Amino acid sequence: MLDVEDLRLSFGGVHAVDGLTFQLGAGEIVSVIGPNGAGKTSVFNCVTGFYKPTSGRIRLNGTDVTGRRPSSITAQGIARTFQNLRLFGEMSVLDNVRAGTHLWLRQRVADALLHTPRYRRTEREATEESDKWLDFVKLRGDRGGLVRNLPYGEQRRVEIARALARRPELLLLDEPAAGLNHGEKAELLDLIRRIRDLGITIALIEHDMGLVMEVSDRVVVLNFGKEIADGTPDEVRGDPAVIEAYLGRDADEAEVEAAREEVSGARGE
Numbered sequence: 001m002l003d004v005e006d007l008r009l010s011f012g013g014v015h016a017v018d019g020l021t022f023q024l025g026a027g028e029i030v031s032v033i034g035p036n037g038a039g040k041t042s043v044f045n046c047v048t049g050f051y052k053p054t055s056g057r058i059r060l061n062g063t064d065v066t067g068r069r070p071s072s073i074t075a076q077g078i079a080r081t082f083q084n085l086r087l088f089g090e091m092s093v094l095d096n097v098r099a100g101t102h103l104w105l106r107q108r109v110a111d112a113l114l115h116t117p118r119y120r121r122t123e124r125e126a127t128e129e130s131d132k133w134l135d136f137v138k139l140r141g142d143r144g145g146l147v148r149n150l151p152y153g154e155q156r157r158v159e160i161a162r163a164l165a166r167r168p169e170l171l172l173l174d175e176p177a178a179g180l181n182h183g184e185k186a187e188l189l190d191l192i193r194r195i196r197d198l199g200i201t202i203a204l205i206e207h208d209m210g211l212v213m214e215v216s217d218r219v220v221v222l223n224f225g226k227e228i229a230d231g232t233p234d235e236v237r238g239d240p241a242v243i244e245a246y247l248g249r250d251a252d253e254a255e256v257e258a259a260r261e262e263v264s265g266a267r268g269e
């Protein structure tokens, strides 16, 4: 579904992404992990058109989308959430999710100005679809309240609902578990699996190794903008290159053991 080939992104002398090649197959849940600054968000930003790669190719279902604008890439079937939430705090929960529907809702300005039956029909459709996704993320009861009044974990679910309202084939989640408590993480795990069961492919950047190891079909590990491992959770958790990336070279025995635990998710909580 997604084919990234020899992707490079530089900021001056910093090679944030340095010749990265990887694929995502339809229906997979793939986690992208790596130490801070490894280039994970930069890859997401290139794939979604927020950054223009310095070189390389990004294909979605065979269509070359390299360097296209975010709106054009979203129209090709990719939606994302952000590391730092980007919701409209002063708008209702429902309206935030409805904002995701404009992509496929064919509305004309004249219809909106004149409140034609066609306009009212599309508005109803947007609300029904948004309510469906609010049900899906278990927030239907909060639809009328302002987003800023929701607890943080629920705001994260609103953002996921908004991304789903775009009807994506591929959903990119950037650190969805950040700031969540134990119960909220369990709920997120269930939500990610239910999204996949709808046939949506999921790529996530995540530092919570417990979640990564539990939910992923495959894990891609980056360090200094390059891929250093790509395999099942079991394969990457024992990979010496991965442990070293999380550690640096001059570690002693105790530090190696601690890094091994971190990568395996044993210290995820």
Ligand SMILES: Nc1ncnc2c1ncn2[C@@H]1O[C@H](COP(=O)(O)OP(=O)(O)OP(=O)(O)O)[C@@H](O)[C@H]1O
Pocket: 011, 014, 015, 016, 034, 035, 036, 037, 038, 039, 040, 041, 042, 043
């Ligand atoms: N807009 C930018 N301008 C300059 N340098 C940048 C920019 N965005 C990222 N970088 C640099 O590119 C490298 C990769 O950053 P990136 O945010 O992609 O890493 P990351 O793996 O997502 O890190 P984290 O886990 O901390 O979010 C870092 O060295 C970072 O400082």
